[in-house]
Amino acid sequence: MLYDRSGQVAREATVWFKDARTVSISDAAVSKAGELVVSGGTENEAGVIANFIASIGSDGRVSRVVRTTPFLPLHLCGSGDGTVWSYGVDRDSPGRRVEDSLMLRRYGLSEGQLAAMLDQSKLNSSGWSLVDGVYPGAISLRCTSTKVALLNVGSSEYVEVDIPTNTLRIRKLNPLPSPKEMRITGFALTESGDAFVSLHDRTSQPPRSGVFKLTFDAAEVGSWSPVENTVGPYLHGGPIERLLGADGNDLVYTRDLSGTAFWSQYKSR
Numbered sequence: 001m002l003y004d005r006s007g008q009v010a011r012e013a014t015v016w017f018k019d020a021r022t023v024s025i026s027d028a029a030v031s032k033a034g035e036l037v038v039s040g041g042t043e044n045e046a047g048v049i050a051n052f053i054a055s056i057g058s059d060g061r062v063s064r065v066v067r068t069t070p071f072l073p074l075h076l077c078g079s080g081d082g083t084v085w086s087y088g089v090d091r092d093s094p095g096r097r098v099e100d101s102l103m104l105r106r107y108g109l110s111e112g113q114l115a116a117m118l119d120q121s122k123l124n125s126s127g128w129s130l131v132d133g134v135y136p137g138a139i140s141l142r143c144t145s146t147k148v149a150l151l152n153v154g155s156s157e158y159v160e161v162d163i164p165t166n167t168l169r170i171r172k173l174n175p176l177p178s179p180k181e182m183r184i185t186g187f188a189l190t191e192s193g194d195a196f197v198s199l200h201d202r203t204s205q206p207p208r209s210g211v212f213k214l215t216f217d218a219a220e221v222g223s224w225s226p227v228e229n230t231v232g233p234y235l236h237g238g239p240i241e242r243l244l245g246a247d248g249n250d251l252v253y254t255r256d257l258s259g260t261a262f263w264s265q266y267k268s269r
């Protein structure tokens with residue numbers, strides 16, 4: 001279900017395929033142009049599994065689909081030019097991870113795969129051993145019209161693709177405390193290219209939460225800097241519960257567990 005800015009249901013989608021016995025969804029995303037895309041897998045009566053990325057038409061049903069097998073598309077984002085980016089991994093016939101597979105793919109829903117990049121040998125391999133991260137939200141993928149950003153908390157790495165030049169850059173991040181002490185609960189990439197996370201910090205009592213902006217030092221090592229007036233006691237009067245994402249240059253977030261979403265634009269001083 002897709003909600004608009006007023007909280008009303010804008011789209012309801014039914015994702016199903018003819019002759020499927022089961023259908024599972026791994027991710028869903030909305031492009032800047034408003035196109036709704038989903039990824040997942042299907043199994044037919046013979047037990048054959050196929051992975052896919054599909055767009056949802058105005059009638060709430062699958063309109064276009066591209067089969068991605070053997071690539072398992074775990075995370076999605078749309079750049080607004082009709083193509084979809086996905087982070088995932090190839091699987092062999094028994095379902096085991098293919099260690100030398102490229103992990104970032106670009107698809108056209110009419111053309112199929114357009115690009116494959118992100119060689120695992122260039123990454124901190126221990127941090128990428130789990131394809132979906134050490135906890136929900138530890139790996140996040142976001143797109144704008146000009147940039148793709150892939151954040152991996154476990155490996156302390158930030159991957160960027162400049163879409164116009166099709167160039168990829170991997171930068172190191174200062175490690176966060178252990179997940180028992182601090183977790184990223186949301187990730188946002190604004191259209192201007194700024195990256196933000198919401199953090200749940202259990203190192204203090206009571207626990208705290210807030211929004212933090214990614215900044216890089218002279219050595220190109222990244223760290224998370226708190227955004228003024230956003231950090232406070234978690235669910236006890238603090239201004240931020242979690243970051244949901246970005247809408248253009250607005251950050252979208254919740255303040256409590258009610259589900260009410262708020263829009264605010266970050267302005268640097």
